[in-house]
Amino acid sequence: MKAAHRKESGQQMEKLRKTVNRLWDRVPHYREKMERAGVGPTDIRSPEDLGKLPFTTKQDLRDAYPFGLLACDREELLRVHASSGTTGKMTIVAYTKNDLDAWKDCMANCLSIAGVTPGDTLQVMFGYGLFTGGLGFHYGGEHLGATVIPSGTGFTERQIQLMQDLGSTAIACTPSYAVHLSEVLASKREGQPGPGHSLKVAILGAEPWTEALRQTVQAGLGVPALDIFGLSEVMGPGVAIECPRQDGLHLNEEHFMAEIIDPVSGELLPDGEEGELVLTTLTKEALPLIRYRTRDLTRIIPGRCACGRDGIRIARIRGRSDDMLIIKGVNVFPTQVEAALGKVEGLSMNYALEVSEHRFVKDLAVSVESVSSLGELQMERLEREAVRALHEALGLRVAVKVLLPGSLERFEGKAKRVRVTSGA
Numbered sequence: 001m002k003a004a005h006r007k008e009s010g011q012q013m014e015k016l017r018k019t020v021n022r023l024w025d026r027v028p029h030y031r032e033k034m035e036r037a038g039v040g041p042t043d044i045r046s047p048e049d050l051g052k053l054p055f056t057t058k059q060d061l062r063d064a065y066p067f068g069l070l071a072c073d074r075e076e077l078l079r080v081h082a083s084s085g086t087t088g089k090m091t092i093v094a095y096t097k098n099d100l101d102a103w104k105d106c107m108a109n110c111l112s113i114a115g116v117t118p119g120d121t122l123q124v125m126f127g128y129g130l131f132t133g134g135l136g137f138h139y140g141g142e143h144l145g146a147t148v149i150p151s152g153t154g155f156t157e158r159q160i161q162l163m164q165d166l167g168s169t170a171i172a173c174t175p176s177y178a179v180h181l182s183e184v185l186a187s188k189r190e191g192q193p194g195p196g197h198s199l200k201v202a203i204l205g206a207e208p209w210t211e212a213l214r215q216t217v218q219a220g221l222g223v224p225a226l227d228i229f230g231l232s233e234v235m236g237p238g239v240a241i242e243c244p245r246q247d248g249l250h251l252n253e254e255h256f257m258a259e260i261i262d263p264v265s266g267e268l269l270p271d272g273e274e275g276e277l278v279l280t281t282l283t284k285e286a287l288p289l290i291r292y293r294t295r296d297l298t299r300i301i302p303g304r305c306a307c308g309r310d311g312i313r314i315a316r317i318r319g320r321s322d323d324m325l326i327i328k329g330v331n332v333f334p335t336q337v338e339a340a341l342g343k344v345e346g347l348s349m350n351y352a353l354e355v356s357e358h359r360f361v362k363d364l365a366v367s368v369e370s371v372s373s374l375g376e377l378q379m380e381r382l383e384r385e386a387v388r389a390l391h392e393a394l395g396l397r398v399a400v401k402v403l404l405p406g407s408l409e410r411f412e413g414k415a416k417r418v419r420v421t422s423g424a
Ligand code: DLL
Pocket: 083, 084, 126, 131, 132, 133, 204, 205, 206, 207, 208, 209, 227, 228, 229, 230, 231, 232, 233, 236, 237, 238, 294, 296, 316, 317, 319, 320
């Protein structure tokens, strides 16, 4: 099957050439990289030529901290954001006026794909500040013509009150927070009729999640839960989003080109094969990125979506290549654990992974809450079932502890599911 970057319109090529020229002319780091790779702007004539360009990595951004990769004058910057730095030193991302306009267009487009319309009320439960989630949704929502409630993270009771009193029709938050929100809502509504809200959609992202977690959220809130993807390095939320068909995320091709590569060899992979997502920005002025290695693992879904859009779709992100745990020689992604736990009736989607290391061998233990309070015997039965489900999914025997509801920590932003301890 043919590899990525098809369906490029002349427009996309034009934008790509412009981006490459801009970097060549204005960013010495990029010019040096291109020269080292023996490629210059005149070599970029067809979409296949994208592959001649060198990759950009997180390390390039770190080395250039804070403004070393800037492709505009410092005075042209209207805003900066920063990546959280959970996997190393913080990186700064920057936006010109046109970048902010493009971002809000992108986000308004995503919200519209998700079914949000002018007149809807969008409650943004992502963090406002250096993180791109809050302000990304905020300006996109306003640009679309929705009423935006910038409620930010946490204060779940107050979130619910706002949702009810102001009649929110859409919410945006992390999938793990949506689980928590639905639990708190359920406990407050016990015995009362109706859902207790006017929502029609939940738009969730910023962390990997599975179909099992989607089902939990949808059952809890009674509305579709759609996946939105993005990363601060290339913009923020708004790179790709699911439509209500829930069959892959539509890439915003006006602004990005996508490739999937083998994370080890760097070779381009054919459509349908899972690998690392590589993104090239097409419209950025302040911080254009060529072939940025996201470390996110996904695949391009071949064919046209039943919604009628025929652009590139990516599958939900399985995780980051650096999220992968090697447990007794077996590669394990936290999302595989989540998917396996989701198969056991009676277990919730609140779980934690504990990785311990003894003489260079890592072991995994999983804690997971039951949906309701159970007796000892029932908990033990759930534990046995979870061990079996994990064994089937991973080929590993993993210790499982089933806990009572409410035992594990809840997260307002990105969930931190994995804890590493050094063993005896
Ligand atoms: O998480 C931007 C965002 C905000 C996306 C709100 C969606 C909603 P960063 O903090 O830079 O930006 O983190 C980017 O988060 O490379 C992925 O590893 C992960 N990620 C983001 N969205 C998803 C998703 C924002 N839908 C990193 N599924 C990315 C899986 C996701 N992982």
